[in-house]
Amino acid sequence: MSNDELLRKAVAARARAYSPYSKFAVGAALLCADGEVFLGCNVENASYGLTICAERNAVFAAVAAGRRDFAMLALSVSGAGTPCGACRQVLNEFAPRLPILLGDEDGKLRGEVSLDQLLPNAFGPGSL
Numbered sequence: 036m037s038n039d040e041l042l043r044k045a046v047a048a049r050a051r052a053y054s055p056y057s058k059f060a061v062g063a064a065l066l067c068a069d070g071e072v073f074l075g076c077n078v079e080n081a082s083y084g085l086t087i088c089a090e091r092n093a094v095f096a097a098v099a100a101g102r103r104d105f106a107m108l109a110l111s112v113s114g115a116g117t118p119c120g121a122c123r124q125v126l127n128e129f130a131p132r133l134p135i136l137l138g139d140e141d142g143k144l145r146g147e148v149s150l151d152q153l154l155p156n157a158f159g160p161g162s163l
């Protein structure tokens with residue numbers, strides 16, 4: 036799967052975001068080692084703190100489907116932001132050096148980072 040294809044999937048995931056409170060829609064497309072792609076969008080709630088981010092929804096969908104080997108994550112965010120701290124920690128559990136494509140709302144690539152750049156000296160399974 037090309038980077039552009041993965042970014043397009045992130046755009047499609049973003050279209051499904053439920054974000055009536057923040058109006059900030061996020062889409063994530065998580066490519067697994069076997070080629071399968073799992074999508075996530077942010078899902079907000081009237082009880083604001085129950086909101087779940089796009090990235091964690093994608094990770095949890097993949098794990099629930101039996102995948103833990105992740106090759107790449109593509110995001111679609113207005114202005115192309117990076118994952119929040121909580122999502123960095125959850126991603127680190129399975130793929131500490133995961134490449135992350137930072138895409139905008141149109142799926143245009145605005146940057147690429149590795150998870151360990153975003154979360155250096157991470158606490159993870161090996162820390163226990």
Ligand code: THU
Pocket residue numbers: 054057059060061076077078079086087088089090117118119122
């Ligand atoms: N959000 C994500 O989905 N991923 C991030 O990495 C940052 C924040 C969502 C949560 C909330 O629904 C909205 O964006 C504004 O914070």
